[in-house]
Amino acid sequence: MFASKIRTRYADTGQDGIIHHPSFAIYCEIARLEFFQQLGFDINTLESQKTFCPVVALTIKYLKPLLSLQDVVVQVAVEECSKVRFTLKYLLLREETLVATGTTTHCFVNAAFKPIALPKNLIHLLKDHLA
Amino acid sequence: MFASKIRTRYADTGQDGIIHHPSFAIYCEIARLEFFQQLGFDINTLESQKTFCPVVALTIKYLKPLLSLQDVVVQVAVEECSKVRFTLKYLLLREETLVATGTTTHCFVNAAFKPIALPKNLIHLLKDHLA
Amino acid sequence: MFASKIRTRYADTGQDGIIHHPSFAIYCEIARLEFFQQLGFDINTLESQKTFCPVVALTIKYLKPLLSLQDVVVQVAVEECSKVRFTLKYLLLREETLVATGTTTHCFVNAAFKPIALPKNLIHLLKDHLA
Amino acid sequence: MFASKIRTRYADTGQDGIIHHPSFAIYCEIARLEFFQQLGFDINTLESQKTFCPVVALTIKYLKPLLSLQDVVVQVAVEECSKVRFTLKYLLLREETLVATGTTTHCFVNAAFKPIALPKNLIHLLKDHLA
Numbered sequence: 225m226f227a228s229k230i231r232t233r234y235a236d237t238g239q240d241g242i243i244h245h246p247s248f249a250i251y252c253e254i255a256r257l258e259f260f261q262q263l264g265f266d267i268n269t270l271e272s273q274k275t276f277c278p279v280v281a282l283t284i285k286y287l288k289p290l291l292s293l294q295d296v297v298v299q300v301a302v303e304e305c306s307k308v309r310f311t312l313k314y315l316l317l318r319e320e321t322l323v324a325t326g327t328t329t330h331c332f333v334n335a336a337f338k339p340i341a342l343p344k345n346l347i348h349l350l351k352d353h354l355a
Numbered sequence: 356m357f358a359s360k361i362r363t364r365y366a367d368t369g370q371d372g373i374i375h376h377p378s379f380a381i382y383c384e385i386a387r388l389e390f391f392q393q394l395g396f397d398i399n400t401l402e403s404q405k406t407f408c409p410v411v412a413l414t415i416k417y418l419k420p421l422l423s424l425q426d427v428v429v430q431v432a433v434e435e436c437s438k439v440r441f442t443l444k445y446l447l448l449r450e451e452t453l454v455a456t457g458t459t460t461h462c463f464v465n466a467a468f469k470p471i472a473l474p475k476n477l478i479h480l481l482k483d484h485l486a
Numbered sequence: 487m488f489a490s491k492i493r494t495r496y497a498d499t500g501q502d503g504i505i506h507h508p509s510f511a512i513y514c515e516i517a518r519l520e521f522f523q524q525l526g527f528d529i530n531t532l533e534s535q536k537t538f539c540p541v542v543a544l545t546i547k548y549l550k551p552l553l554s555l556q557d558v559v560v561q562v563a564v565e566e567c568s569k570v571r572f573t574l575k576y577l578l579l580r581e582e583t584l585v586a587t588g589t590t591t592h593c594f595v596n597a598a599f600k601p602i603a604l605p606k607n608l609i610h611l612l613k614d615h616l617a
Numbered sequence: 618m619f620a621s622k623i624r625t626r627y628a629d630t631g632q633d634g635i636i637h638h639p640s641f642a643i644y645c646e647i648a649r650l651e652f653f654q655q656l657g658f659d660i661n662t663l664e665s666q667k668t669f670c671p672v673v674a675l676t677i678k679y680l681k682p683l684l685s686l687q688d689v690v691v692q693v694a695v696e697e698c699s700k701v702r703f704t705l706k707y708l709l710l711r712e713e714t715l716v717a718t719g720t721t722t723h724c725f726v727n728a729a730f731k732p733i734a735l736p737k738n739l740i741h742l743l744k745d746h747l748a
Contacts, residue, residue, distance in 0.1 A: 233502060233646075233647060234650055235500065235643045235659065236499070238496060238501070239500070239501070239504075239554060240407045241501045242409070245380065246384075246497065247377070249376065251375055253377075253628060254626060254627070254628075257627055267685070268685060268686060271371060277415065278371070278376070278420070279417055281414075281416050281417065282376060282413070282414065282415045283412075283414045283415075284412070284413045285412050286410055286412065289409070291648065292501060293500075293654075293659075293661060337373075337420055346379065364512065364515075364516060365519055366512045366631065368631050368683060369627060370627065370631070370634045372629035372632045375628060377628065384496055385495060388496055388555065392555075398496065399555060422530065424519065424528075424530060433505060441677065470678070486741060495646070502664060502669045503662065506644065507671070507675060508639040508640070508643055508646075509639070509670040511638065511639040538633045540633070540682070541679055542678070543676075543677070543678050544638060545676045545677065548674065551671070551730055567681045599682055
């Protein structure tokens with residue numbers, strides 16, 4: 225399973241002293257873009273070709289609070305993949321403790337933000353990583 | 356139904372030219388905290404009394420992209436409420452167009468982040484706003 | 487003097503309980519873009535024409551802490567303006583209290599991020615707002 | 618000279634396609650907190666003892682744009698240090714290219730946000746890192 229190591233930032237915290245809940249979506253994004261880079265789909269290259277990969281659905285379950293300056297491992301697997309849409313699943317771990325789980329669903333869109341088919345080779349690669 | 360008016364910030368955008376998807380969770384939070392303030396539960400007062408109201412689950416469905424400097428209305432209703440947990444439902448609208456829907460589930464915790472019962476008067480107030 | 491009213495967000499805070507210092511740069515930006523919109527230079531229109539207005543220098547002096555959900559007025563004036571560069575000055579006030587001052591210096595660049603001359607009518611408008 | 622390696626996040630970008638300028642202040646903060654941790658002044662420990670180290674002044678000069686998913690080295694040195702205040706200087710480099718410089722000035726404050734003297738051993742350590 226693909227895994228990405230991130231470090232929480234002081235800037236990610238909120239006044240309640242813990243990492244602010246929207247930051248978890250950013251941690252999933254960091255892992256997702258590294259996963260895609262490893263598959264040969266670098267987001268900066270994709271977007272320079274006017275292809276975008278927006279989030280169409282997001283879910284996060286928060287199990288334990290995270291603090292600033294902690295090391296977190298984000299595991300990424302593919303939950304579903306069709307011709308036009310795919311769903312990724314995330315596990316966030318601090319040391320051996322599961323702190324959150326999440327999913328994101330994506331499509332591909334063109335410069336006008338109209339949905340387009342996923343690249344065929346991406347579909348093959350994603351199916352290799354089905355959970 | 357409670358509704359909050361917000362304005363998207365340039366800082367909320369990403370390099371794909373649209374509002375970055377975690378910002379939608381921030382818009383829900385702005386509306387939620389205004390809703391709570393109206394119910395008499397100001398977050399700054401609560402937290403100064405060492406009571407916190409973390410997000411334990413988040414879902415967002417993204418229907419239309421938002422751009423910077425747009426006015427958005429966030430409607431908030433209560434979906435569920437038990438003695439220890441409640442779920443809010445959000446509709447985000449730009450003019451008359453629904454751009455996203457979401458939910459957040461919350462509990463109350465003390466300074467040690469241990470769950471505590473919801474205040475009884477809050478439960479009554481939330482049940483008045485059941486969707 | 488142009489003034490913009492903003493409301494601090496819970497998301498702008500940090501674990502020390504106050505508004506995180508980079509958020510002040512965002513508040514200046516909100517005021518600057520409203521000021522420019524009033525001058526007829528809407529940032530979204532500008533950028534859709536592949537003209538960008540990056541920050542080349544930033545200074546902020548922090549006088550008083552800001553908390554979440556506070557109303558802040560950001561006053562904007564023009565400090566300097568040449569054919570290729572201008573500097574804006576900001577005063578941030580909470581009620582009658584000055585909480586911070588700042589400056590930003592900007593140029594205009596094209597899609598390749600090469601500096602270009604400021605639009606002549608913008609220079610005239612900015613000179614009308616010299617502090 | 619102390620140096621910290623950071624990686625820009627997609628979330629740090631703005632709709633103009635480059636890293637949003639307030640993110641540079643966050644990069645300086647990441648480096649500063651690592652520098653302080655190395656000196657034996659971990660921010661989480663300090664703040665749990667109700668000692669805070671706010672920014673009282675910030676300056677940044679932006680020389681080159683940064684893009685998402687780029688590796689940046691942030692060098693930190695001490696520019697000035699008195700009994701109650703110190704200024705750090707930052708150089709941000711992408712590969713061998715200087716992309717920005719900055720300074721932050723700090724004091725120490727107690728839980729009531731009243732200034733207090735810097736710890737004497739911190740003053741000694743900071744003077745060892747004078748630029």
